[in-house]
Amino acid sequence: MAASVRTFVRSLSRKNACFAAVLRQSDCRWFTGAAEDRSTHFGFETVSEAEKASKVYKVFENVAQKYDVMNDAMSLGIHRLWKDALLHVMHPQPGARLLDVAGGTGDIAFRFLDYIRSQQEKQQRRAMSLGQTPSWRDISDGYPAGGGAPESAVVVCDINKEMLKVGRQRADSRGVTTGLSWVVGDAEELPFNDDQFDLYSIAFGIRNVTRIDQALKEALRVLKPGGRFLCLEFSKVTNPVLERLYDAYSFQVIPVLGEVIAGDWKSYQYLVESIRKFPDQEEFKGLMEDAGFFCVQYFNLTGGVVALHSGFKL
């Protein structure tokens, strides 16, 4: 009788352990209640999580046509340097597969393809300089098929169809035909299988995601073991003088630019407020480590205005 009670209690505790394990592993979203109950921030406003996604969608739907012009105007062209720095840190080699999330208008994707092409040309030049006379087969293999090596590819994933539309128009005007695909998808629930990509990048997109931890978990999932996660995002300025100037510029000038150039004050007010609500460099590094990335490090660009975080899946 005691033995049966003991086994019964043991089986109960085992079930509890399993249940607890299930709770820990799953995201608990379905279990602890709907997204409407939890609140998050939309700029300086407090909204429910369900509302935030649709509000962010509307913001980017409005700004999509003038997105690139506004980026140049607001950052005085410096955003190009930040994105170039991302590519230099990424240092992709021919044959790499990149997933660019929230990459709507394709800035990172185009830079990736150009970088791969220049790497290939460098490799070819090195092979030539070794002094070997190449056979006709080697020469014909060296001709690039389209925009890059057949193996390297970039997938641009964005939740907003308007941004992707603008990106595709840009690809057409640049004449890029291969190595590039455009996918509509949510960073918190990516439409890809596990272990697909060598590189994952998200440039100026992660602060718009409702649940950052979920997006990081998804990034870990779709990366191959040994794959690298790179995130470019606005962050805390380290220098206090620069911080005051940056705040004044953000709140005084950027919404005015938004009104004059894009005819939309509120979207750009949201933009500068969402930057302030995003976790700083160390906090985001902690979030990445919690999600399961290793060797997490960050680089401050332009005095901390932008931070480049990098982590590996091992």
Add this chain to the structure above:
Amino acid sequence: MWLRYCPRFMIIRRQHIELSTSAQFVQQLNTSRRDRSHSYYDGVYHGHIQTTPFQKALLAVGSGVAALQDPYRHDMVAVLGETTGHLALVSLRDRMRNDPEGLTILTERPRIRLSTLDLKNMASLPDGSFGREYLRFLEDNSVTPDSRTQVRFVDDEELAYVMLRYREVHDLMHTLLGMPTNMLGEVVVKWFEAAQTGLPMCALGAVLGPLRLNARRLQSLFTSLGPWALRNGRRGRCVLSIFYERRWDQNLEDLRQELHIEPPPATLHPSRKT
């Protein structure tokens, strides 16, 4: 100070205005709080965006440049008017307050839009009446009274209403002056409005508008239409103080005489656009 000399009913009127404007203000605040999606951005009225003087200056310069580069950006013209027109709006509001009919308008805050106009009734009015001519103007020029931009950058809600009233009354100006919506007609109306209201945006439009006219129209502008518009603008009664919504059946000529506006020296046809 002038309260001392006012009869009793004017004092009560003034208290009534203050109560009703503050009641409207409170009502607008309450409705804005209920509308959660814009609860942060609402200032003193729906659509109001709070701006510092530096931002207003930047907006004025930026919108001026944008409006010059692309004249079809009506929102930029509107923003330019709002950011530069504070003094003119104050003087307009004071003129309205001093006029009994203008005071009624400031109290009751009528709006001119298709939903508030009784089009069937207006179409049945006799020819030559103000309402019928206004309807004819809307049809001939294919315009609608609903296309006016919202006021956003004026910080006082009464002045914001004055600005809005000015925008909504613009089409009625066209009818009163007998001007179509082509370039020459718009420039003539702008000259009239600049003389009447003193808004810097009107003055800018009055100066830059003629640059896009051909020689023949320029000549008619400078010799007959222009001086007529300026003369009538200066001596005419304040056009914002007229409660147009109650005068649809009034004869147009009578209305012009009441406002001290001479009939136009030449009739312009609406079908030709510059």
